[in-house]
Amino acid sequence: MAMKILASILIAYLLGSIPTGLWIGKYFYHKNLRDYGSGNTGTTNTFRILGPKAGILTLVIDILKGTLATLIPIWLGITDISPLFFGVFAVLGHTFPVFAQFKGGKAVATSAGVMLGFAPLYLIFLLIVFGVTLFLTSMISMSSVIAALVAVLTMLIFPSFHFLLPDYDLLFSLLVLVLAGIIIVRHRDNLTRIKNKTENLVPFGLNLTKQKPK
Structure with missing residues (x-):
């Protein structure tokens, strides 16, 4: 069982380390995403620099990385450790990828993939929150x-209300805190730009905070 656990951790990290946007840009568009836009290799910058086809493909693959990392230990019969534990290693791989000099994305899509594998209805709720906020602010960050x-x-x-999450789960709570912390920390620069009213916008929504990107 110990070997299965170690293998699942390694697989999760390596899955997360696949720099989807970076590789798509280099091999299909002959562009290094780090030289364009925000310099980030995640979904948002891929959409902005390479277009919707590359952006959607990057989004789907980055989500699947988290989902597979969560499901693989279940398939291997690991039942005494929460699958979310392994999902965190996929998020860490996405954020600090061994295949891309440990400089990765901001963990949003892969974190969503982890939630998809563990609590899909809860993920739908969070996606609704994301979508409403995106419409109101016009900012992915x-x-x-x-x-x-x-x-x-x-x-x-x-x-407490047995809504979407039926019971308290200490490990789940700790992992949500870890994933949320990674996402927030990885958006430090964006939060500074939001404060300065210069954050990048999507071409729709209300832009309620009146950002004026340079």
């Missing part, structure tokens, strides 16, 4: 941070 904060609050509240 703000939407990601708000969804992370809502995840922290609701994992404390929802089990």
Whole structure:
């Protein structure tokens, strides 16, 4: 069993380490995403620099990395450790990828994939929060941070009402805190730009905070 656990951790990290946007840009568009836009290799910058086809493909693969990392230990028969534990290693791989000099994305899509594998209805709720915030603010960064904060609050509240999360789970709570923390920390620069009213916007929504990107 110990070997299965170690193998699952390694697989999860290596899955997370696949720098989807970076590789798609290099091999299909002959562009290094680090030289364009925000310099980030995640979904948002891929959409912005390479277009919707590359952006959607990056989003799907980055989500699946988290989902597979969560499901593989279940398939291997590991039942005494929460699958979320292994999902965190996929998020760490996405954030600090061994295949891309440990400089990765901001963990949103892969964190969503982890939730998809463990609590799909709860993920749908968080996606609704993300979508509403995106429409109101026109900012993917703000939407990601708000969804992370809502995840922290609701994992404390929802089990009391047996809504979406039926019971309190200490490990689940700790892992949600870890994932939310990674997302928020990885958006430090975005939060500074939001404060300065210069954050990048998507081409729709209300832009309620009146950002004016340079």
